[in-house]
Amino acid sequence: MKALVQRVTNASVIARNEVVGRIGPGIMVFLGIAKGDSQKDACYLADKIVNLRIFANDASKFAFSTLETKREILIVSQFTLLADSHKGRRPSFTEAAPPDKARELYDFFVDRIRTTGLKTETGAFQEHMLVEIQNDGPVTLMLESRNN
Helix, strand or coil: CEEEEEEEEEEEEEECCEEEEEECCEEEEEEECECCCCHHHHHHHHHHHHHCEEEECCCCCEEEEHHHHCCEEEEEECHHHHCECCCCCCCECCCECCHHHHHHHHHHHHHHHHCCCCCEEECCCCCCCEEEEEEEEEEEEEEEHHHC
């Protein structure tokens, strides 16, 4: 499981010509679910993400987590994080989990984040989306559950 995490001042997702998710200051999480991922991977990444110290203190250091600052989270499923582009010019997505398994783990991940009490919004699973992000910093981090 991979998560691309961005610190944002605001972010939103539009699907089917309507806003389906919107947050103010917090983090944007793009979540890629691979074949072989499990609830253990989802728990690891969810806990890591909410406790990752990426918000500044007065000295402009990475000192506080999303959980400590009570910021908001927007989560979007993004199978393209599993792209393999080593051969040819067209990326391969053979490492991405099948949609039914990915949906199950995505929902589990979102529920795990929601247990923190933080405002948590989502995109629309397996749909075309327009994502607007105002990256703060910019701060962008790639996390993987299999590197734990």
